[in-house]
Amino acid sequence: MENKNDIWTEIITPRRGWLDINLKEIWRYRDLILLFVRRDFVSVYKQTILGPLWLFIQPIFTTFIFYFVFNRIAKISTEGIDPILFYLSGITLWNYFSDCFLKTSNTFTSNASIFGKVYFPRLTTPISIVISNLIKFIIQLILFGCVVFYQVYFNDVKIQPNLYLLLLPYLVFLMAIMGLGMGILFSALTTKYRDLSFLLAFGIQLLMYATPIIYPLNFTQGKLHTILSYNPISPILENFRFSFFGSGNFDFSGLIYASIFSFLTLIIGIIFFNRVENKFMDTV
Amino acid sequence: MQVIKVEHLYKQYQLGQVSTGTISHDLNRWFHKIRGKEDPYEKITIDNAREEKGNSNYVWALKDVNFEVNQGEVLGIIGRNGAGKSTLLKILSKVTAPTKGNIKIRGRIASLLEVGTGFHPELTGRENIFLNGAILGMTKNEIKSKFDEIVAFSGVDKYIDTPVKRYSSGMYVRLAFAVAAHLEPEILIVDEVLAVGDAEFQKKCLGKMKDVSSQGRTVLFVSHNLVAVKSLCTSGILMERGSVSFSGTADETVERYMKANADQLKPKISYNTPLDAIGNEIIKIKHIEVVPSNPFITDEISINFSFWNFSEDQETNLAFDLIDLHEEVIFGTGFKFKKNGDNLSSASCRIPADLMNDGIYTINLYFNSAEMRPLYQLSNAVSFEVADKERNYAYFGKINGAVRPKLNWESE
Numbered sequence: 001m002e003n004k005n006d007i008w009t010e011i012i013t014p015r016r017g018w019l020d021i022n023l024k025e026i027w028r029y030r031d032l033i034l035l036f037v038r039r040d041f042v043s044v045y046k047q048t049i050l051g052p053l054w055l056f057i058q059p060i061f062t063t064f065i066f067y068f069v070f071n072r073i074a075k076i077s078t079e080g081i082d083p084i085l086f087y088l089s090g091i092t093l094w095n096y097f098s099d100c101f102l103k104t105s106n107t108f109t110s111n112a113s114i115f116g117k118v119y120f121p122r123l124t125t126p127i128s129i130v131i132s133n134l135i136k137f138i139i140q141l142i143l144f145g146c147v148v149f150y151q152v153y154f155n156d157v158k159i160q161p162n163l164y165l166l167l168l169p170y171l172v173f174l175m176a177i178m179g180l181g182m183g184i185l186f187s188a189l190t191t192k193y194r195d196l197s198f199l200l201a202f203g204i205q206l207l208m209y210a211t212p213i214i215y216p217l218n219f220t221q222g223k224l225h226t227i228l229s230y231n232p233i234s235p236i237l238e239n240f241r242f243s244f245f246g247s248g249n250f251d252f253s254g255l256i257y258a259s260i261f262s263f264l265t266l267i268i269g270i271i272f273f274n275r276v277e278n279k280f281m282d283t284v
Numbered sequence: 285m286q287v288i289k290v291e292h293l294y295k296q297y298q299l300g301q302v303s304t305g306t307i308s309h310d311l312n313r314w315f316h317k318i319r320g321k322e323d324p325y326e327k328i329t330i331d332n333a334r335e336e337k338g339n340s341n342y343v344w345a346l347k348d349v350n351f352e353v354n355q356g357e358v359l360g361i362i363g364r365n366g367a368g369k370s371t372l373l374k375i376l377s378k379v380t381a382p383t384k385g386n387i388k389i390r391g392r393i394a395s396l397l398e399v400g401t402g403f404h405p406e407l408t409g410r411e412n413i414f415l416n417g418a419i420l421g422m423t424k425n426e427i428k429s430k431f432d433e434i435v436a437f438s439g440v441d442k443y444i445d446t447p448v449k450r451y452s453s454g455m456y457v458r459l460a461f462a463v464a465a466h467l468e469p470e471i472l473i474v475d476e477v478l479a480v481g482d483a484e485f486q487k488k489c490l491g492k493m494k495d496v497s498s499q500g501r502t503v504l505f506v507s508h509n510l511v512a513v514k515s516l517c518t519s520g521i522l523m524e525r526g527s528v529s530f531s532g533t534a535d536e537t538v539e540r541y542m543k544a545n546a547d548q549l550k551p552k553i554s555y556n557t558p559l560d561a562i563g564n565e566i567i568k569i570k571h572i573e574v575v576p577s578n579p580f581i582t583d584e585i586s587i588n589f590s591f592w593n594f595s596e597d598q599e600t601n602l603a604f605d606l607i608d609l610h611e612e613v614i615f616g617t618g619f620k621f622k623k624n625g626d627n628l629s630s631a632s633c634r635i636p637a638d639l640m641n642d643g644i645y646t647i648n649l650y651f652n653s654a655e656m657r658p659l660y661q662l663s664n665a666v667s668f669e670v671a672d673k674e675r676n677y678a679y680f681g682k683i684n685g686a687v688r689p690k691l692n693w694e695s696e
Binding site: 007008009010012013014028029032035038039042043046114115116117118119120278279282 | 374375383384385389
């Protein structure tokens with residue numbers, strides 16, 4: 001009897017398989033994910049006067065700065081789209097991606113004290129971050145909607161929303177899994193080599209300027225244009241703008257490229273995360 | 285029925301700065317691996333022996349650990365600091381993975397490695413119960429159904445909607461333990477939680493532990509507190525230098541541990557002639573002995589001294605400081621000697637029963653002339669342990685204080 005493995009409910013061994021993620025276990029811990037989301041919200045806005053209003057202030061401020069610097073001073077074209085809406089759409093979408101990326105990239109180091117004491121599926125932490133940022137994104141998207149409404153009715157701005165708007169949830173989903181994948185990949189690598197976290201700050205800034213947030217992709221030409229079109233976030237952003245403002249074309253091949261890139265990133269991220277998950281306590 | 289089976293468990297740790305040389309070690313390791321060779325750093329890994337400074341950067345925190353736990357057993361795991369107890373618990377609770385070997389488990393494990401994990405200071409007691417419960421593996425519904433019980437157990441019901449940052453540390457710990465205590469796992473791991481809280485709360489905790497075991501569930505209890513292990517556990521294992529050196533009943537294991545500790549102590553030094561004795565040209569130690577060598581707190585302890593005195597003076601002062609493990613002087617005492625004809629002097633000092641606290645003590649000796657001119661000093665001359673007696677009340681923690689005198693209490 002006792003030699004049979006099946007009578008044991010669990011066997012703790014040194015190594016696990018490459019893609020051995022226990023989705024069932026994560027599902028069992030779904031309440032924990034939601035409680036983490038709640039904790040993040042409550043703890044961030046407790047003891048602030050303006051509370052969640054900060055969610056509005058940040059994109060509006062950035063939009064105005066971009067408007068004065070890049071539109072008024074640098075005179076970079078926005079392809080006929082109202083500059084306020086152009087910048088705000090870029091910032092809203094970019095913020096979601098960069099928050100998912102940055103805030104999951106220190107999963108291990110910032111949760112070391114909890115991870116060192118109790119076991120629960122570690123992926124619950126980055127997943128909860130992506131979800132709490134999704135809520136933040138939706139609130140900012142509503143702000144974007146309000147600004148669109150204001151510009152159209154009071155400032156007579158012309159926009160052409162179209163059926164591609166239905167793809168919006170998919171675009172957001174791609175952003176989420178790309179940010180998550182990159183974030184957990186970084187979090188796995190930074191447990192051993194902390195140097196990477198310094199690179200990350202530069203990297204994300206560089207990536208932001210390589211993404212058509214303050215300029216349309218068509219503003220660039222030649223080699224630069226080719227390089228920038230390899231940025232997997234570009235087609236997501238461009239297609240998002242197309243579905244709202246209807247300028248340019250819908251970029252199908254770009255969307256497929258971004259999809260493949262996102263899923264691959266997620267899979268690679270999970271593989272690395274998994275490798276580190278049960279050993280990282282020895283290296284932090 | 286076995287619920288835990290630990291088989292040939294090894295755990296390797298890297299000493300010193302982790303980042304230095306990690307890339308080269310990683311590359312080297314990977315290079316060996318792709319050629320199908322053994323990990324080159326496994327061979328140079330030294331045993332877990334803190335006293336000996338090895339020249340290797342890798343150390344076995346656990347080395348070939350094997351044991352089994354049956355259902356309903358309350359297993360006490362004892363050993364000195366650094367013997368591998370915490371590492372073993374970390375692997376059992378899946379916080380870190382073993383280097384080699386495996387552990388087979390039947391049933392859900394919950395650990396009280398440190399209560400209150402994941403408590404967020406800004407959240408209220410109520411919110412933290414849910415969060416902490418979920419971290420420990422409960423679902424929302426499970427927590428909901430036990431919520432009232434948890435609050436009642438913790439005794440903080442008045443403050444349940446106050447952020448826990450406003451709690452006193454006692455309330456905080458009580459709430460945290462209350463959540464953990466209502467987990468109802470098949471296997472419960474308890475690590476030193478008895479060190480916290482007041483006596484009444486400890487009573488509650490121990491009661492909970494007894495409940496758990498009486499329901500046929502299994503408890504692993506790690507503690508330095510031998511009295512608690514003896515009173516609560518049915519069986520025990522003793523860990524030394526990363527391996528299990530003894531397993532048996534709780535009483536046997538505690539006995540064994542105390543004996544192993546006593547072997548490290550030297551309650552007696554003795555020399556036959558002044559030639560081989562320690563000392564200097566004036567003072568030579570013949571004999572110092574603590575009687576009994578393994579006293580309990582309830583024993584009278586006498587320390588017998590005998591030494592050769594080659595000074596011209598007829599009188600000599602002998603003083604000693606009694607020092608505890610924290611290098612704190614508990615007391616100092618002295619005595620004036622008259623020399624005998626053969627240069628030999630003897631005396632003994634009696635420490636009354638029911639004065640010393642339990643613990644390990646050493647003695648520093650000072651010899652001075654009658655005018656208090658230093659003649660000879662000897663640090664750590666002898667060492668001995670005063671052991672606690674089994675108690676008949678609920679508090680098993682260490683009694684505070686440098687000494688633990690038995691005082692007269694009278695009710696009015």
